Amino acid sequence: MTPTSQQRPIGVFDSGIGGLSVLRALQAELPHERFVYLADSGHAPYGERGDAYVAARTHAITRYLQAVHGIKALVVACNTATAAAIHDVRTQCPDLPLVGLEPAIKPAVALSRTGRIGVIGTRGTLTSGKFALLLGSLQSQAEFVVQPCDGLAYAIERSTEHAVPDAAESSEVRELCTRYITAMGAFGTTAGHIDTLVLGCTHYVFAEEELRALIGPAVRLVDTGEPVARQTRRLLQATDLLADPGDEIPAACNRMQLITTGSLLPLQAAAQRWLQLPARCCSTATVPADGAGAMAHEANRALAQ
Template sequence: MSLQPIGVFDSGIGGLSVLQALQAALPLEHFVYLDDSLYAPYGERDDAHVIARSRAITQYLRHTHGIKALVIACNTATMAAVARLRAEHPDLPIVGVEPGLKPAAAASHTQRVGVIGTRGTVTSAKFNALRLSLQDQAEFVVQPCDGLADAISRSVETQDDSKVISLCADYTCAMGRFGINPGEIDTLVLGCTHYVFAQAHLAKLVGPEVRILSTGEPVARRTQHLLEQAGTLNRNGPGRVQLVTTGEPAVLQAAARRWLGFATDEAVRWIA
């Protein structure tokens, strides 16, 4: 069991940011990363679509790759499908991602926190329940960012970040003033795993004093804890990564090369 891989999936290449954190925390583990770009974007589709894809991917990763744990590296899929997947696979440790509202509220000095995410994430019942549970700790300025995740993905093919920069500017401008003075947003939560790859652009727009929070490291710590509990940590590395996609393999491979900085085996195409 310890030698079996950990499955990681997202609607596209954004989950590579979570994979990066997982590799840093668990360098001896094997991973299978699945990019479901043929059926993306999840964040602009209804829950039924996201649940159906999440179920199909989980079945594939279990039956074809024999995964020992699953990381849902997608905020939208976590919000829509994590409860269903845990009920259907009670023997499989499953870790989801969600926007870091609680740590952001704790870190903010102005008690004004910005949250950017896909429309599917920030309009979900689970997200709004989380936000309401923290409303006495901070004011959350929530901004759906239609098209940003897709623009980040496309920038891999075009080698052009101009659309990403333009959308980041539009959405941060719509949220109001950023800074550390009273009434300003001093903390920005990245509510989509794709947005980590636009963090440098966002930092220039909001300023160096604004804290930017993502979810990769907490997810990695939680995954490590569950594997330790189950006694399935791999102690016989080195670890390896297999890339699988429903889209164009060359795009996923190029994204892994650009953002993770390591050479990988050729990505595999999964028709489903």
């Protein structure tokens, strides 16, 4: 039976497992919706690649999710991909409801009391024209300490390869967090200190424990998951695409399909750790860079171990 427009899934994608933090927020906000999440781990990390490469991957994944999974909306759960490609995707897919990410510095301005705000993100995000415009629009309202965190997203990605964190990989995440947070200066609630830290990469939510140990309990951490989930709900309502709240909530693997273009085991481990999803909800796929007509679905459902 062909699904109605309201029953079709919402597509969500990121360069890897970081977007699972956004998917978790979407799941909480929209319990009756179905989701297809694609981790482009076979082509990561995005944050240290050029805009042209990231834009090409974004277009290829958008075409794939439309052609193979019939998505009704797309959440680009990646700050780097949003900055590099979202305007072009909107132009090329005008009928596809689309939600992108940007570092949550607007909410941070409202929260900060010292007027000094830290922003951490990938170099690709923080050096983009889109971020420069956003930052410039708020420069008169606060002082921003912007810190690119080369390698951190990739280290977090590797740290989720096991259901129980590996000691060496966890140590690498801690060391990188320490290096970048230390470089930003003093954190705290007194005048002149950074009292609000914006997580400008979806991966960084999964290093919250390490970051909190460095900045202290009083500093606010701001990420984009919940605002993006609320915006997705508003957009679906405006386009009459919300799933019927009277429908039964689908079982886990009917509701959440997770796909990776890289190794399957890291996605399975991350899904189990962060979303409590069984391994059988995860599969692999090839998403070539050429046109939609050349794309064949190659997902292989993994058996639960």
